[in-house]
Amino acid sequence: MDDHQTQLKNINRRTVLNYIRKHTHATKAGLASATGFTFAAVKKILDELENQGLVRFACIEKKAVGRNSAMYEINPDFGYMISLYMNRKEIHVAVVNLGRKIVARRRIPMENRCLSQKELIEQLLDSVQEVMKEAGAAREKYVGVGIGVPGPIDMEQGMVLTPPNMPMLHYLPLRDILQSRLGLPVYLHKDTNVIALGEFWNEEGRGSESLFYLDVDMGIGSGMITNGKINAGAEGKAGEFGHVTIDLNGPVCKCGNRGCLEAMASGIAVLRDFKAELEKHPNHPLYPRRECLEIGDLAQAYRDKDMIAVPIINRAAFYVGIGVANVINLLDPEKVVLGGLFLRDFESSYEIITNVAVQRMMKNGNGRNIVKSQLGADAGVIGCAEVVIDRFFQEAVNGIWAKN
């Protein structure tokens, strides 16, 4: 068979695989109508994929009318990924199978720890060995490693640059070090981009082709998925939504500009405003502790309907809502997912955010496409794996059917 024919066949195989991957299960008839292939062609491709072990029979679809038919799914045990998802609190080291299930995981606490880069790498590698042992899959089944780290990063060099509060990661060429130590391809992305990808493949995001993830935590970051892929921008530097200007005369941001969303509505911003207000209220029960307050104290005060905390959080939620409206007006993503501590600790702010966004967006809508993250940290872990899975599905058929 000539190369051209092989290429065509591989495109068809990929179409079938991607459909099953996206829909979790598929019948032959469903595949035929979705792809436009004949029933016989679908059957032949499924037989080939099943023979290779990439696809397997899942169950019988019971229909109220007509014949029951066989459902197929991706064989989750065909391949395994290693995920390294890092945030300022902890590093998640996990093994994820091709069905996006986390089969083993370790957490390395990072808060208040001072590790050298060498110690960090050794600890990462030890944890990788542990999770691989626990997962119990054969070494040759591992496809690659996906890493999500706080930005900024240099994607081309596979290097972490200078994430705040994580000095042990500064200028660490993480991709190349792990690639040579583990002997597997390694992909390095910014944390918010892998979270966005994880959310995209979660049920909430799955139906969509484009998704915007807004992370409102101590800082504010974002990730964008376009046509099912991470959209990292021309130099991999996109996703700095925390630094869009909301108020020209607002407080100075850590980036040096004034009135960035991050300076107006992040965890750091609301804590700063809370402390400043407490200074004016010496009788407030938190006044004596105003210098060492943490975000948890503010969250508790907000839950207690504290007269200082509530307006500060409501105002921050208003700014986040404006940010979301800006995103929708500029990009019109099918889904906006909100994550980070803001939504977790100040739960009722969600309503303010969506109301403000709906009022200010140009298109008609009820805000139903603005949702809260359902996965939490797992979005990062699954997103890291998904970076590798995506490559796998693009390249696997070419590898398996390169010549025949």
Ligand SMILES: [Zn+2]
């Ligand atoms: Zn800024």
